[in-house]
Structures are given as C-alpha cells and as structure tokens.
Amino acid sequence: MNRADPGFPLPPIGGDPSRGGVGTTPGSFALPGRVGGPLAFSSPDTPGMPAPSTKTAWDFAPAERREPITQLEHARLGRLTPEMRRVAEREPHLTPEQVRDEVAAGRMVIPANRVHLGLGLDPMCIGRASRTKVNANMGASPVSSGTEEEVEKLRFAERWGADTVMDLSTGGDLDATREAIVGAASVPIGTVPIYSMIVGRRLEDLDERAILETVEHQARQGVDYFTIHAGVLREHLPLVRDRLIGIVSRGGSLLARWMLHHQRQNPMYELWDEICEIMRRYDVTFSIGDGLRPGGLADATDRAQLAELQTLGELTERAWRHGVQVMVEGPGHVPFDQIEYNMKLERTLCHGAPFYVLGPLVTDMFPGYDHITSCIGATAAAYHGASMLCYVTPKEHLGLPKKDDVKQGCVAYRIAAHAADVALGIPGSRERDDELTRARAALNWEKHFELSFDPDLARAFHDEDLDVDTDFCAMCGHDWCSVRISKEIQDFVSGKDERYAWDAPRVSAALSAEQRAILEKRGVLGPEQLDRLASKTRQAMGAAPGRHAACHSEAASPERARQLQRERLDPLTLEPLDAEGPGA
Numbered sequence: 074m075n076r077a078d079p080g081f082p083l084p085p086i087g088g089d090p091s092r093g094g095v096g097t098t099p100g101s102f103a104l105p106g107r108v109g110g111p112l113a114f115s116s117p118d119t120p121g122m123p124a125p126s127t128k129t130a131w132d133f134a135p136a137e138r139r140e141p142i143t144q145l146e147h148a149r150l151g152r153l154t155p156e157m158r159r160v161a162e163r164e165p166h167l168t169p170e171q172v173r174d175e176v177a178a179g180r181m182v183i184p185a186n187r188v189h190l191g192l193g194l195d196p197m198c199i200g201r202a203s204r205t206k207v208n209a210n211m212g213a214s215p216v217s218s219g220t221e222e223e224v225e226k227l228r229f230a231e232r233w234g235a236d237t238v239m240d241l242s243t244g245g246d247l248d249a250t251r252e253a254i255v256g257a258a259s260v261p262i263g264t265v266p267i268y269s270m271i272v273g274r275r276l277e278d279l280d281e282r283a284i285l286e287t288v289e290h291q292a293r294q295g296v297d298y299f300t301i302h303a304g305v306l307r308e309h310l311p312l313v314r315d316r317l318i319g320i321v322s323r324g325g326s327l328l329a330r331w332m333l334h335h336q337r338q339n340p341m342y343e344l345w346d347e348i349c350e351i352m353r354r355y356d357v358t359f360s361i362g363d364g365l366r367p368g369g370l371a372d373a374t375d376r377a378q379l380a381e382l383q384t385l386g387e388l389t390e391r392a393w394r395h396g397v398q399v400m401v402e403g404p405g406h407v408p409f410d411q412i413e414y415n416m417k418l419e420r421t422l423c424h425g426a427p428f429y430v431l432g433p434l435v436t437d438m439f440p441g442y443d444h445i446t447s448c449i450g451a452t453a454a455a456y457h458g459a460s461m462l463c464y465v466t467p468k469e470h471l472g473l474p475k476k477d478d479v480k481q482g483c484v485a486y487r488i489a490a491h492a493a494d495v496a497l498g499i500p501g502s503r504e505r506d507d508e509l510t511r512a513r514a515a516l517n518w519e520k521h522f523e524l525s526f527d528p529d530l531a532r533a534f535h536d537e538d539l540d541v542d543t544d545f546c547a548m549c550g551h552d553w554c555s556v557r558i559s560k561e562i563q564d565f566v567s568g569k570d571e572r573y574a575w576d577a578p579r580v581s582a583a584l585s586a587e588q589r590a591i592l593e594k595r596g597v598l599g600p601e602q603l604d605r606l607a608s609k610t611r612q613a614m615g616a617a618p619g620r621h622a623a624c625h626s627e628a629a630s631p632e633r634a635r636q637l638q639r640e641r642l643d644p645l646t647l648e649p650l651d652a653e654g655p656g657a
C-alpha cells in the first residue's frame with residue numbers, strides 16, 4: 074500500500090476559485106460554474122429539492138414592442154448598455170454579453186434608477202452568475218438619529234463593504250433624508266415606500282392615490298429599488314393565526330391591518346400593474362417584499378410563508394411583462410436544515426429571479442449576537458441560491474443600529490458572502506485568501522495586515538500583545554509556533570525584507586490613532602457598566618422594577634410615548650439626558 078496516496082476518490086469537482094490554480098486542495102465541490110442557465114454557481118441538489126423552473130423572463134415578455142427604458146428591455150433587444158459594461162468590469166469573470174443575457178433571462182438585475190445614474194451611482198448587479206452581494210439597512214426612527222447621521226452611516230456602510238443600502242427611515246424628515254442619501258450614495262439605494270405613505274396619516278386612510286403618488290415621488294428622487302409587500306393577500310391572513318410570533322415584517326403587518334380594517338384585498342396587489350408602469354419609467358427594480366416571512370424558527374417554512382412565496386412568483390411574472398426588473402425577498406428565521414429547500418423553492422416558483430434574503434437567523438436565543446446567528450444562515454443561503462444578503466446587526470430585535478453596529482453587520486455579511494463565493498467556485502474569489510495564506514506562512518506581518526479585510530483591527534490585535542516584528546506571535550510564542558517550525562522545515566522564503574535578521578527582532582510600525590482607539594475601546598463597557606447604563610435609562614423612563622416604562626405601548630399612546638422619549642432621552646444615544654458617562 075502506498076501510504077502517500079490513500080487512493081480514495083474525490084467527489085466531482087467544479088472550477089478552482091483561485092485563478093492561479095495552485096494550492097493543495099482541488100477547488101469547489103459546487104456544480105461547474107457555467108454561466109447561461111439556472112445552474113451557474115449552484116450547490117448540488119440534496120435529494121428531494123425542487124428542480125429549477127423551466128421558464129425565464131423570456132417567457133413573460135410582452136407581445137407588443139415598446140421603446141426600451143429598463144435594463145431588462147434593452148437586454149431583451151440584445152443591446153449592451155453602459156451599465157452592463159460597467160458591471161462586467163466589476164465582475165471580471167463575466168463578459169458584457171453574459172451580463173446582458175442574464176438580465177434578459179431575469180436571473181440578474183442592475184438596480185440603477187436613471188435619476189441616480191445622473192447623481193453618481195456606480196452600477197452593480199445582483200444575480201447568481203455574479204458575486205454574492207450584501208445590503209446594509211439604515212434609517213432614522215422616530216426616537217433616534219437624523220439626516221446627517223444617516224448619511225454618515227451610509228459612508229460607513231460603503232466603507233465596510235455594503236453593495237447596496239436600504240433607507241428604512243420611519244422618523245425625522247423622511248424626504249430630506251432620502252434625498253441626501255441618494256445624492257451621496259455611489260451604491261444603489263432601496264426603500265420601503267409604505268413607510269412614508271403613512272407618515273402624517275392614519276394607516277386606515279391610506280388610499281390608492283397616496284400609494285401611487287409616493288411611489289412616483291420616490292422614483293423621481295432616484296431610489297433604485299423598492300420593497301413592496303404586494304404578496305400578502307387577505308386569503309393568507311388566517312394562516313398566521315397559529316404562529317408563535319405572527320407577522321414580523323413592518324410592511325406586512327401594516328398591510329394586514331389595512332386589509333382587516335377595510336375588508337379588502339391588499340392595495341399593493343391590486344395596484345401592481347400601475348406601480349409597474351411608474352417603476353418602468355425610471356427603471357426602478359422591484360424587491361418584492363415577503364410580508365409573511367417567519368419571525369422565529371417555529372414559524373419557518375409554514376403555509377403562510379409558502380403561500381405568499383407562490384404569490385411572489387405570480388407578481389414576478391407580471392412585473393416582467395411590464396419590462397421591470399425583479400428580485401424577490403426571503404426569510405428571516407429558518408433552521409439550518411431548511412435553508413436549502415427555501416432557496417430552491419424560490420428558484421422554482423420565481424423562475425430564477427434573484428433572491429434577496431434577510432439572514433436567515435438559524436437560532437433565536439442569542440439576542441445581541443444576531444449578526445453571528447444570521448450570517449451562519451446567510452452563508453448557507455448564498456451557497457444554495459440567494460444572490461444578495463441583507464445584513465443583520467448586533468442590535469437586531471433590540472434597537473436602532475449605531476455606527477459600530479453597522480460595521481459589525483457589514484463585516485459579518487462580507488464574511489458570509491465571501492465564504493459562499495469561494496465555495497461556489499466563482500473565479501478569482503479565493504485569490505486574496507491564498508495571498509494572505511502565503512504572507513501568513515512567510516510570517517510576513519506587514520503583508521498579513523495589508524491583505525486583511527480590516528487591517529487596523531488586525532495590526533492592533535497583533536501589537537496589543539507583542540509590538541515586535543518577530544517570526545512568531547503572542548498566541549503560541551517562539552518555541553511553539555508551528556508556522557515558524559514548518560517554515561524551517563520547508564525552508565520557505567520568508568518574504569521579509571533583506572534587512573530582516575532572525576536574531577534581532579524589530580519594533581513594528583507604531584499604531585495609528587485609529588488602531589490605538591480600537592485597543593482603548595476593547596472592554597470599555599463591561600457587563601456591570603452596561604447594567605448601570607440600562608438602569609439609568611429605566612429610571613429616566615419611569616419604569617419601576619417589574620413594571621413597564623411610562624412610554625410602553627400598554628401605558629401610553631404613540632404620541633405620548635414619542636413625547637416622553639424626546640423629553641427624557643438623548644435622541645442619538647438613547648441615554649438619559651441628565652446621565653453621567655457609563656463609567657460613572
């Protein structure tokens with residue numbers, strides 16, 4: 074027996090994600106990434122999974138010919154737009170023609186409002202043939218943040234790798250915030266128009282005119298994609314009765330209340346064709362909302378969710394007939410084992426329209442860590458069929474994300490998207506990993522930091538224990554450093570500059586102010602300090618132990634609650650206005 078060659082076979086292998094094709098592992102176990110069909114960059118189906126639809130957007134093209142406006146209409150005529158060419162530049166494994174053909178098939182969207190294109194949008198795409206994308210949500214709430222802070226958060230999200238940003242503002246000057254965000258963004262901006270439809274009016278008073286006017290207004294402002302919860306139908310509402318947590322989508326719950334009050338069908342569903350025509354004029358892309366997404370593991374993949382998904386398929390077909398680009402939104406909270414089924418069912422019912430999923434969270438019992446619980450689900454979702462991942466921050470379910478929460482969410486989701494791209498064998502996706510491994514093997518710390526996604530953090534953590542450029546780090550120390558020992562064994566080229574001497578460790582470059590700040594912040598708020606801060610907020614809001622705060626919905630009207638919060642809490646930090654610092 075040849076002990077160096079065990080001789081057992083490997084499963085069929087797709088393309089090598091590393092363009093160089095070197096390394097000790099063969100590459101991706103996903104299906105070969107042939108662009109031009111529903112299976113490009115796909116996971117192999119577990120037995121029992123729904124097969125891809127045999128239809129594409131071509132099957133839902135209108136019979137009559139119209140002057141093309143949207144990317145989909147241009148693609149159907151075989152035309153290459155400047156946006157398609159730009160997308161191909163940003164996705165070097167795709168040609169402009171492949172981008173066009175994927176858009177024409179409805180498997181890819183280029184969310185690029187014609188107005189935003191004139192304001193500095195850098196076109197990108199969302200679809201299975203391209204890299205997995207990440208969306209960051211932000212937006213002022215009635216008690217927290219304002220236009221300037223939101224623009225600041227937008228810049229922060231762009232810096233930390235968000236491919237698109239959704240402005241979900243429900244408070245402050247919604248119009249001004251939206252306009253400022255669109256004007257400042259080089260990434261596509263999405264909104265949920267129903268939020269501004271009900272500001273200044275009772276939900277029950279929402280009518281057709283307000284819906285169409287708001288959609289038109291936001292399209293004119295340059296918003297690139299709209300979440301519209303048109304798939305929640307009256308017939309679906311009895312199906313949520315037995316759920317543990319009912320309807321958790323804001324848009325879904327608002328429309329359900331409207332339907333029950335008026336005893337009528339969802340107005341977004343009834344107005345779908347009119348909404349399509351408005352969106353077509355500006356080339357706004359649909360992100361068809363999943364108003365009945367599960368809000369807990371116990372409600373995942375239930376009849377309500379699946380009935381709505383079927384309606385989302387019907388709405389996709391109708392939008393394609395109007396020439397409007399479509400992506401479809403998905404859950405939510407899903408046990409890990411149900412994720413593949415959810416992704417592949419969407420591929421069937423919505424004919425491969427890009428799936429844009431929130432998480433999903435794979436467990437419900439870690440509030441404060443939901444960027445982690447959800448990015449585990451997001452990685453599986455991206456591997457099995459999602460094209461864009463909506464980030465979740467550590468503040469999910471608990472409060473409005475602050476700047477650092479935006480960063481934590483973005484980083485977690487960049488990890489999820491990248492991990493899936495590597496697994497799917499998207500060409501070139503593993504190159505930087507391999508470069509970093511080489512630098513790590515060479516104990517080349519400078520290169521190691523430079524190639525890191527967050528170089529400041531990597532350097533700060535390294536220098537916290539040992540601010541010397543040695544051939545080991547503080548984790549194992551000199552004598553136990555396996556990389557150093559392995560390097561000696563293999564006689565690797567060190568990668569360090571010629572002046573480097575084994576016996577004379579050099580002090581590494583001094584930490585920058587930003588890197589020092591990272592270290593200073595570590596552990597600043599301990600559990601006791603957090604508890605002290607929370608108890609001050611409880612006192613400020615008049616909550617005795619065991620009782621609700623004065624602004625709780627069971628104790629105050631929404632107006633009174635807002636007033637109390639305004640009077641007693643700092644709108645940005647939500648700390649009591651007369652509070653001392655957390656260390657006090």
Ligand code: SF4
Pocket residue numbers: 544545546547548549550551553554555556557
């Ligand atoms: S000391 Fe340990 S962690 Fe640090 S480089 Fe060596 S093997 Fe890696």
